[in-house]
Amino acid sequence: MAKKGDVVINIEKCKGCEVCLAACPHEVLALSNEVNSKGYHYTVKVNSGCTGCANCAVVCPDAVITVYREK
Amino acid sequence: MAENLIKPENLVYEKTKVLTDRVMHYCPGCGHGTAHRMLAEAIDELGLQGETIGVAPVGCSVLAYYYFDVDMTEAAHGRAPAVATGIKRVFPEKTVFTYQGDGDLAAIGTAETIHACNRGENILIVFINNGIYGMTGGQMAPTTLPGMKSSTSPRGRDVATMGNPLKITELIAQLPGTYFVTRQSVHTPGNARKTKRALKKALEYQKLNKGTCFVEIVANCPSGWKMTPVQSNKWMEENMFPFYPLGDIKVPE
Numbered sequence: 001m002a003k004k005g006d007v008v009i010n011i012e013k014c015k016g017c018e019v020c021l022a023a024c025p026h027e028v029l030a031l032s033n034e035v036n037s038k039g040y041h042y043t044v045k046v047n048s049g050c051t052g053c054a055n056c057a058v059v060c061p062d063a064v065i066t067v068y069r070e071k
Numbered sequence: 072m073a074e075n076l077i078k079p080e081n082l083v084y085e086k087t088k089v090l091t092d093r094v095m096h097y098c099p100g101c102g103h104g105t106a107h108r109m110l111a112e113a114i115d116e117l118g119l120q121g122e123t124i125g126v127a128p129v130g131c132s133v134l135a136y137y138y139f140d141v142d143m144t145e146a147a148h149g150r151a152p153a154v155a156t157g158i159k160r161v162f163p164e165k166t167v168f169t170y171q172g173d174g175d176l177a178a179i180g181t182a183e184t185i186h187a188c189n190r191g192e193n194i195l196i197v198f199i200n201n202g203i204y205g206m207t208g209g210q211m212a213p214t215t216l217p218g219m220k221s222s223t224s225p226r227g228r229d230v231a232t233m234g235n236p237l238k239i240t241e242l243i244a245q246l247p248g249t250y251f252v253t254r255q256s257v258h259t260p261g262n263a264r265k266t267k268r269a270l271k272k273a274l275e276y277q278k279l280n281k282g283t284c285f286v287e288i289v290a291n292c293p294s295g296w297k298m299t300p301v302q303s304n305k306w307m308e309e310n311m312f313p314f315y316p317l318g319d320i321k322v323p324e
Contacts, residue, residue: 004074004076005076013094015099016099017099017293017301019100019300019301021301022304052076052083054083054084054260057084058084058263059105059258059259059263060104061100061102062094062097062104063086063090063104066085066086067084067085068076068077068078069081069083070074070076070081
């Protein structure tokens with residue numbers, strides 16, 4: 001059983017580039033319907049499949065993702 | 072599954088403190104942001120934040136000094152290796168890097184780049200190659216691929232009239248002053264992690280006074296290439312990598 005993880009996304013800094021969506025191996029992330037104050041659709045977590053692999057955070061050009069993983 | 076994992080002891084990844092909290096001005100999906108972070112993480116992991124001096128270029132990354140929380144200075148267009156030479160000679164105990172794009176390093180600053188590398192200055196040169204002049208509106212650069220469209224080569228780069236692309240990294244690797252020359256990318260998690268390892272290696276070699284270390288990062292330019300970020304990364308894999316193959320070009324024996 002894979003470890004469980006979680007992500008915290010700084011939605012105000014997100015530019016909605018979708019690079020993290022392509023990097024996530026478990027399709028945990030998607031773009032929101034809402035926009036942030038700059039008008040970008042930001043990344044949100046849409047299911048509980050996160051394993052805390054941090055792939056999304058490593059490729060995020062704007063460093064908006066913080067990753068947690070159970071010990 | 073109601074357990075809350077968001078606790079300090081579960082933290083596995085957060086933005087490094089070597090990057091400031093400022094929102095970067097780069098376009099969505101631009102490789103500059105990831106390249107900045109990999110360099111910042113390499114500096115952080117080696118504990119060099121307090122003794123690093125960076126030199127920002129002219130180009131999209133002209134404002135790099137806002138994003139790195141280390142001492143930074145700005146150089147005239149293309150002259151970052153010359154400025155870094157001066158800084159390193161005055162402060163030989165400091166870690167000195169330049170961060171330059173292809174228009175800065177391979178066009179305007181070709182002379183400074185080649186001579187700094189040939190003299191074997193103990194600096195790290197980080198070279199971001201996206202094959203285009205991003206900041207000024209996507210004009211053709213020396214690194215633009217044959218047949219690649221840009222705003223000044225709208226029908227594609229015609230080698231017969233516009234000349235050949237410059238593989239400056241291979242050229243630099245021939246010089247006796249360079250110690251470690253490599254080409255990486257940051258578009259996938261694996262590639263980004265490899266880039267960080269290469270940057271860490273280069274910073275460690277600088278501590279040993281081994282000569283110039285040169286790390287090229289092939290990057291995307293979604294706005295200049297007129298693609299979405301994900302499309303541009305795919306285009307880069309299919310078109311840029313055959314011409315600019317990833318991997319180490321010169322490694323210490």
